[in-house]
Amino acid sequence: MAAAPTTTxxxxxxxxxxxxxxxxxxxxxxxxxLRLPFYLLSLTMIAPFYWMLITVFKPVTELNRQPPxxxxxxxxxxxxxxxxxxxxxxxxxxxxxxxxxxxxDFGFGRFMFNSxxxxxxxxxxxxxxxxxxxxxxxxxxxxxxxxxFLLIVASMMVPWQTTLVPNYVIMRNLGWLDTYQGYIIPxxxxxxxxxxxxxxxxxxxxELIQAARVDGAGEWRIWWRIVLPLLRPALAAMSIFIVLxxxxxxxxxxxxxxxDEMANIPVALARLNSYFAGAQHQxxxxxxxxxxxxxxxxxFLAFQRYFTRGIVLSGLKG
Amino acid sequence: xxxxTAAPRRRWRRYGTSYLMLLPFLGLFAxxxxxxxxxxxxxxxxxxxxxNAPEFQGLENFRRLLFDDDRFRHALGNTFLYVVASIGIGxxxxxxxxxxxxxxxxxxxxxxxxxxxxxxxxxxxxxxLWKWVFNPGDFGLANTVAAWFGGRAVEWLATPGLTIxxxxxxxxxxxxxxxMVLYVxxxxxxxxxxxxxARIDGAGTWQQFRRVTLPLLRPVTTYVVVTGLIGAFQVxxxxxxxxxGTNNIxxxxxxxxxxxxxxxxxxxxxxxxxxxxxxxxxxxxxIFALSMVNLRIGRxxxxx
Numbered sequence: 001m002a003a004a005p006t007t008t009x010x011x012x013x014x015x016x017x018x019x020x021x022x023x024x025x026x027x028x029x030x031x032x033x034l035r036l037p038f039y040l041l042s043l044t045m046i047a048p049f050y051w052m053l054i055t056v057f058k059p060v061t062e063l064n065r066q067p068p069x070x071x072x073x074x075x076x077x078x079x080x081x082x083x084x085x086x087x088x089x090x091x092x093x094x095x096x097x098x099x100x101x102x103x104x105d106f107g108f109g110r111f112m113f114n115s116x117x118x119x120x121x122x123x124x125x126x127x128x129x130x131x132x133x134x135x136x137x138x139x140x141x142x143x144x145x146x147x148x149f150l151l152i153v154a155s156m157m158v159p160w161q162t163t164l165v166p167n168y169v170i171m172r173n174l175g176w177l178d179t180y181q182g183y184i185i186p187x188x189x190x191x192x193x194x195x196x197x198x199x200x201x202x203x204x205x206x207e208l209i210q211a212a213r214v215d216g217a218g219e220w221r222i223w224w225r226i227v228l229p230l231l232r233p234a235l236a237a238m239s240i241f242i243v244l245x246x247x248x249x250x251x252x253x254x255x256x257x258x259x260d261e262m263a264n265i266p267v268a269l270a271r272l273n274s275y276f277a278g279a280q281h282q283x284x285x286x287x288x289x290x291x292x293x294x295x296x297x298x299x300f301l302a303f304q305r306y307f308t309r310g311i312v313l314s315g316l317k318g
Numbered sequence: 319x320x321x322x323t324a325a326p327r328r329r330w331r332r333y334g335t336s337y338l339m340l341l342p343f344l345g346l347f348a349x350x351x352x353x354x355x356x357x358x359x360x361x362x363x364x365x366x367x368x369x370n371a372p373e374f375q376g377l378e379n380f381r382r383l384l385f386d387d388d389r390f391r392h393a394l395g396n397t398f399l400y401v402v403a404s405i406g407i408g409x410x411x412x413x414x415x416x417x418x419x420x421x422x423x424x425x426x427x428x429x430x431x432x433x434x435x436x437x438x439x440x441x442x443x444x445x446x447l448w449k450w451v452f453n454p455g456d457f458g459l460a461n462t463v464a465a466w467f468g469g470r471a472v473e474w475l476a477t478p479g480l481t482i483x484x485x486x487x488x489x490x491x492x493x494x495x496x497x498m499v500l501y502v503x504x505x506x507x508x509x510x511x512x513x514x515x516a517r518i519d520g521a522g523t524w525q526q527f528r529r530v531t532l533p534l535l536r537p538v539t540t541y542v543v544v545t546g547l548i549g550a551f552q553v554x555x556x557x558x559x560x561x562x563g564t565n566n567i568x569x570x571x572x573x574x575x576x577x578x579x580x581x582x583x584x585x586x587x588x589x590x591x592x593x594x595x596x597x598x599x600x601x602x603x604x605i606f607a608l609s610m611v612n613l614r615i616g617r618x619x620x621x622x
Contacts, residue, residue, distance in 0.1 A: 038418040041411075042432050045491070049435070051459045052447045066457045067465075133343035140336040148344065155351055157609035159552055161578055162598040165361060165591050166354035169368065189346035219335045248440050251554055251578075255586055266442040273446055273559060279457070282450050289443030300438035301431075308499060 055079075055286040061093045064279040079283035095280060098287040101272060104260050108288060111268040112295075118183045118264060119246040123239050126190045131235070134197035135227045139209050140219075149198065155191045164255065171256050178258045187246065193238050200234040201227070237310030240303050247296050265292045358595045366592035379596035390597070392572055393580040400482055400576065401550040404489035409542055411490065412497025413535075417527075420502045430502070433495035441492075445559035448488055449475070452560075475561060478573035485574060488556055493549075497542045504538035505531070544612040548605050554578040577601050 055063065057075040077097075078084070084094035099107035106113070137145045167186055176182035208230070212222050228235075250266040257263050263271065269288050276285065300307060362379055364372035383390050419429040436444060451459040452474035461471045474480055508531065516526045557579040561569030567583040568575025577597065585594025 035418045038415055038429070041415075042429055045432050045435065047459070048444075048447055048451055048491075051451060052443075055450065064455055064457050066455075068457045068459070068462055129342040129346070132339045136336045136339045140333070142333045142336040142340075148340070151352075152347065155347070155355075157606050158351070158355060159548070159598075159601055159605045160351075161552060161581060162358055162602040163351060163354035164358075164581070164598060165585055165595050166357040167350060168586075169357075169591070170350070170354065172368075185346070186350040189343050189351065191347070191351075194343065219339065223339070244438055248442070250442055251582070254582075266440065269440075269442045269446060270559060273449070279453060279455055282453075285446055286450065289440065289446050292440035292443045296438050296440060297435070304431075308503070 052286050052289060055283055056290050058283055059093065060095050060280050060283060063283055079287040096284060098284045098291065101276075101284060101288075102260050102268065108268065108291065110261065111263050111265045112291065114180075114262065115247055115264040117180060119243055121180070121184045122187045122246045123242045125184065125188045126193055126242060127235050127239060129188060130190060130193040130197055131228060131231055132223060134194055134201050134231075135223050137194075137198055138201040139206060139227075152191045152194055156195065161251070164251070167252075168255055177256050178262045180262075182256045183253065183264070187249075187252070190242070193242070196238055197231060197234055200231060204230050233306070233309075236303070236306040240300070240307045240310060243299060244296055248292075358598055361592050361595035362599050364592040366590075366595075368589050368591050372592060375592075379593050380600075382593070383596055383600065389568075389572060389575060390580060393568070393575045393577055396482060396568075396574065397551060397553070397576045400485055400489070400553065401547055403482070404486045404493070404550055405543060405546040407486065408490045408493050408546060409497060409539070411494040412542060413501050413539075415494060415498040416501030416505055417531075419498070420505050430495075430498065433498055435495065436492040437496045441555050442559060444492060445488075445555050448484075448556075449560045452484065476570050478569075478571045481561060481569055481573035484560075485553070485556055488560070489550065489553070493546065497546065500538055500542055501535065504535050508534050540612065544608060547608055551601065551605060551608075552578055554582065558582070 054070065054072050056079055057072045057077070058069070059072075059074050059076045059078060062069060062073060078094070079097050081097040081099045082094050084091050085096050085100060086094075099109065102108065102110070104110045136142060137149050171177050171182050171186070176185070208226060209222055212226050217225070248266060249264070250270070253264050253267045254270065257267050260268070260271070265288075269285070269292060272281075272285050272288060361372055363376060364374050365378075366372035415429075415433055419426040419433075453459075453461070454471065454473045454476065455461065456465065456471040458471075458474075460474055461469075464470070464472060472480075474484060512530050512534075513526055516530050521529060553576050557568065557574045557576055561574040562579075563569060566572055566575075567579045567587070578601065581594050581597040581601070584590045584597060
């Protein structure tokens, strides 16, 4: 069977709006009885998140109480910043909040800034270079394009950890350990993005581009003025994958980051985890976890529509 | 002979811009993926501490890995157990969830969002959260719940027999929502007419599920299972954050040692970079084989 263009979604927004309720939901009470275990299961999904949330707002003295409180009795923001803490003087019931835990400017804010810079740079950069390459592969008849595409698709079968050791050596030899470029440059060429964009571009008629060429537009101009706007839905879907992955990236940063200043949020949290073990520190650690999670959850909720579409497009037909 | 020299030049004039546009992606792709891949294969045949030049020693690393290294064998066994259990249970639950909550009413949508939430939450934050939930103190969430049912406080993370079950639990909890979304999409591609036809033929709900839903979901299942397997083989953060001890990365008695944590341990704690490359290539071969199975099943399904 010939590979069909894969950009038409199977239904307009499959995960959100099915056309009709499937058979099971018709016998309503029986359906709900069968659903009951899954409703109960959802409690086990919520419980840990709830536990995290209440931990964040408990004062230090409430963290190891037995039995634990399920609503903070003395809610506080001290786990973010505790004005009662002093590095020179022991003040019972007061410990460093998350923003006081690292000896870097702006404390935890520095890591959020690092994560933001890295995530934005990788997302924008990887989409730009992949869209350029995808445009050439689908719309130019360059010799060797099939081979190149095949090679890139084949590379999707390689677990990236295989390249961990050599890339670490490369970073060290270039002096890129502990730098932004060490985070960003090796992460730019993403095979799955190129693959997805190529699939998408195949469905865009060549005539659009031919017309622009007849009008005398250069290739760069066509890419910028025609291809990129046409790719917008695909770029949106891909950007969500990239943002979430880079915001949460851990193993590569763990290897190339040495100083506290250059840590991203996950590395900073992992360091907290190694330095502070006791229950009394968990309030601040959970506060850090919350700061790490909220942006990505908010980002997802804002762009949920593109996301489900992206999963479906890349998953089912890839 | 003029054509001989003119052809490349003409080709360059014609395709120069094209190659220039390909260059950023291809350059980075070659520099940070293809070359490192080849290089890691070479390094896997050497003894390399990162300081002195790599010293070629043939298949020695692989011989040691496969025949002499109890920790690696342990890591492989743990990984396989973990992968099979978490993907088996996770896929079944994903399918169940998709069947339960594929409607467009608000309870269904809320349920889907709840189950999908871990997929978009910082994974390190989740792991720190699990560590806190399984705190050995009697004030930990897991021990509090255990106490409600008359249980005694358990040292969850320091009991070797509980390590893999806890890792599987975390993986299933975190991953079933993703599979659910794929299954929901798959379910919505099944034309309603098929069910009507089946009903006319006298098929009950179970029969419809067995004869219509399940066969038509097979490509989705393949995708969910294979990508799940590939992801599970690369597990790292759960072990590193939740179970790592001061001296051993795999937790008490290495009960949670897996392939990638062991790779990290050998490569970046002990700086046996050659040995770590050999581990990386074993991982590569496993995942490559899985991907080939995926391709083959996909092709077989298309020919059906």
